[in-house]
Every structure is written in structure tokens, then in C-alpha cells.
Amino acid sequence: MGDAVVIHLIQNVLIFGIIFWLLTWGAEYFYTVKQQLTKKQFYECGFKSISELNIQINFNFFMLAVFLILYDVEFTFLFPVLFNFSMFSTTELFLAFFFIFLILVSLLYDWLNNVLSWSAE
Structure with missing residues (x-):
């Protein structure tokens, strides 16, 4: 069977x-x-662009936004652990602490690779 x-x-x-x-x-x-040429143009309040703009976004701000979204989602997964901490079994607690450990390891990895530094090296 x-x-x-x-x-x-x-x-x-x-x-x-x-x-x-x-x-x-x-x-x-x-x-x-x-391929459409209008996809590569900047949008200015519904009007056609006056001049060709080449706006460059700072990579540090981009990485800050990525980390904010990434860690915000990860901490959102931890809210059920905080509110139901006493009802978890040993295995569920181990998995929750392992998840926290992975978050800390990823933050340490980012820190050691100077992803979080704002100076150009």
C-alpha cells in the first residue's frame, strides 16, 4: 500500500x-x-521629456533599499514566533532560532564584504 x-x-x-x-x-x-524607445525615457508628469536626462542612482541607496526590504520580510516571518513562543514544540523553536541564526549570518556576511559601507574603496 x-x-x-x-x-x-x-x-x-x-x-x-x-x-x-x-x-x-x-x-x-x-x-x-x-524593444520600445519610450521604455528607456524618464517619465515627467505625463509630458514628454524636455531634454535627454541621464539620472544615475547612487548604488548605496539601492543596496539600502534592498536590505530594508529583505530584512523587513525576514522579521515579518518572526512575528508568529514572538506571539506563540510558549506554544511551540522543541523542533519549532529550534527552527525559529536557526532562522534567526541565518539572518545574523547573512548580516555578518554583508558586513564583512563591506556591502554596508558608504565609502568608495
Whole structure:
């Protein structure tokens, strides 16, 4: 009985994978990308640009926004842990602390690679 369930599960996964692959291949095959010059122009309140602007965004601000979004989402996942701390089993607590550990390791990695520094080196 157990082997039949596993075989059925494997068949379903394979069928789903083949269907997903065919759909993505078909979408790539039938979808053509058209380059439009207006996509590269800046939008100024609905009017056509007066001059050709080449606005360069500081990379530090971009990285700050990426880290803000990244760590904000990660800390959002931790809110259920804070409110249900006493109801968690040992395994769930271990996984929560492991998640916190991964967040700290990623922050340490960013710190050691000078991603968070604002000076040009």
C-alpha cells in the first residue's frame, strides 16, 4: 500500500513538471520581446521629456533599499514566533532560532564584504 502511494506521488510530480515545462517553453516560444524607445525615457508628469536626462542612482541607496526590504520580510516571518513562543514544540523553536541564526549570518556576511559601507574603496 505504501509503495503505491509513493509511485502515485512520483507520477503526479513528473506530470506536473512536464506540464509546467511545456507551458514555460510555449510561453517563451510564442512571446516575443519588442524593444520600445519610450521604455528607456524618464517619465515627467505625463509630458514628454524636455531634454535627454541621464539620472544615475547612487548604488548605496539601492543596496539600502534592498536590505530594508529583505530584512523587513525576514522579521515579518518572526512575528508568529514572538506571539506563540510558549506554544511551540522543541523542533519549532529550534527552527525559529536557526532562522534567526541565518539572518545574523547573512548580516555578518554583508558586513564583512563591506556591502554596508558608504565609502568608495
